[in-house]
Amino acid sequence: MLIVLDNSSPVPLYKQIVEQIRAKILKGELQPGEPLPSIRQLASDLLTSVITTKRAYQELEAEGLIQTRPGLGTFVAEIKEASLEEIRLKEVEARLRDIVRDSARLGIGATTLRSILDKVIEAEGLMDE
């Protein structure tokens, strides 16, 4: 499993793991029912302790994205593609809402905001799905 950790980041290691596995599941790169690496295997790969990988899996399980069974291992939860799509959209919406609110406080208007988004989409080369 390709996961890259940045030890000098202010983001805790376990959270970096959570975010990257979360993205793989939401994207469909990891299919429902598919086994995840064991906490030991992952800890070994990432040069961290089992506590850190366990902590990450706990967060993902609390969110309902994975399911862990003692002695057996950890698996991607059975979630319908429609639900994944909803989670993806809700997430983006929440983050955009934060920006819109802060923009209001800073006196940045709707038109300006839209044009900045267009500019960034262009610069990043984001395509239509």
Added chain:
Amino acid sequence: MLIVLDNSSPVPLYKQIVEQIRAKILKGELQPGEPLPSIRQLASDLLTSVITTKRAYQELEAEGLIQTRPGLGTFVAEIKEASLEEIRLKEVEARLRDIVRDSARLGIGATTLRSILDKVIEAEGLMDE
């Protein structure tokens, strides 16, 4: 100075102070040269210690938004309105860029992103400046 702290927030107190004063300066609510409350006064108002308010002022000074002189007090730095506008826009742009990148990873396209932004702008009632 109206500042609201949330003790149950995961965001450190000093950072909450930084963000709110920062917003007031960027918005022009606090004018260049204008004195800020003393760290003692602010600490007293917010029911925190002077260390916390000092920490907040340190961050703001490091960013160049305020200037503190021992024995005298702390003042909003002399920054041109054009520079403030640039800081405001850069900030929003950086945050939108993060979202665009994450959207690309999750397979969310440009059109979808634009429509979500429109929806949120509508819901939040963001006007043109």
Added chain:
DNA sequence: TATAGTGTATATGTACCATATACACAGTGT
């Protein structure tokens, strides 16, 4: 020059992050 205001520095407690190590559960080969 005493005083009341300002910012500064040092030592202490608490909470979260990350670790090592010892424990308990589930399947598999003998």
Added chain:
DNA sequence: ACACTGTGTATATGGTACATATACACTATA
């Protein structure tokens, strides 16, 4: 049955960032 090797779990320990109280130093002014 039983040992073994894999899985996840629980406990005790150390480091670091946040927040504090308290004592110190600087600046203006009566």
